[in-house]
Amino acid sequence: MKSAVYPGSFDPATNGHLDIIKRASKIVDKLYVAVLDNPSKTPLFTVGERVAQLKEILKDHDNIEVRSFSGLLVDFARSVNSNIIVRGLRGVTDFSYEFQMALSNRSLDSDIETLFISADTQYLFFSSSQVKEIAYFKGNIDNMVPDIIKTELLKKLENM
Numbered sequence: 292m293k294s295a296v297y298p299g300s301f302d303p304a305t306n307g308h309l310d311i312i313k314r315a316s317k318i319v320d321k322l323y324v325a326v327l328d329n330p331s332k333t334p335l336f337t338v339g340e341r342v343a344q345l346k347e348i349l350k351d352h353d354n355i356e357v358r359s360f361s362g363l364l365v366d367f368a369r370s371v372n373s374n375i376i377v378r379g380l381r382g383v384t385d386f387s388y389e390f391q392m393a394l395s396n397r398s399l400d401s402d403i404e405t406l407f408i409s410a411d412t413q414y415l416f417f418s419s420s421q422v423k424e425i426a427y428f429k430g431n432i433d434n435m436v437p438d439i440i441k442t443e444l445l446k447k448l449e450n451m
């Protein structure tokens with residue numbers, strides 16, 4: 292069985308992430324969406340909230356499993372018996388960071404391969420931070436995130 296890991300902070304997950312997740316899930320038997328629990332960052336959503344959101348959004352996809360992880364990504368990949376890491380590329384600006392990360396992961400574990408999927412043109416221009424900023428200033432994020440994320444984001448920002 293061929294499996295892959297799609298890691299990220301997903302704070303919050305955007306339609307851009309979901310596009311990559313759905314496309315990646317079609318080329319492997321099993322896709323692990325791995326939500327980083329990074330104690331050195333202060334995310335808007337807790338790791339539990341991010342995992343719950345993704346589980347809800349992806350509940351109809353039988354070959355996708357959402358998990359959290361901390362520590363090294365290669366260790367998480369090993370723990371689920373996967374040697375493929377999927378990353379989305381939105382353009383040349385993503386490339387140097389992604390290339391460096393792919394090389395680092397390979398130097399940590401030579402069995403690891405990073406598979407890049409080009410983002411769809413409609414999702415090239417935004418990131419999680421931008422979505423949060425637009426929502427904070429009451430801009431329209433309808434095309435950027437699923438409804439569940441929009442609702443939770445607005446609720447979170449109201450309580451800040």
Ligand code: COA
Pocket residue numbers: 298299300301302305306307308311327362363364365379380381391392395396410414417418419420421
């Ligand atoms: N559509 C929309 N936005 C996208 C996107 C897409 N297809 N792909 C990436 N992004 C955005 C994210 O929204 C995020 O935006 P933000 O910075 O405004 O929040 C940004 O690109 C990067 O996010 P993400 O893809 O979640 O990656 P990350 O940099 O937060 O996390 C990990 C990268 C989790 C893969 C990496 O930090 C990791 O592996 N950490 C574990 C520790 C480790 O193993 N380190 C050694 C490896 S070098």
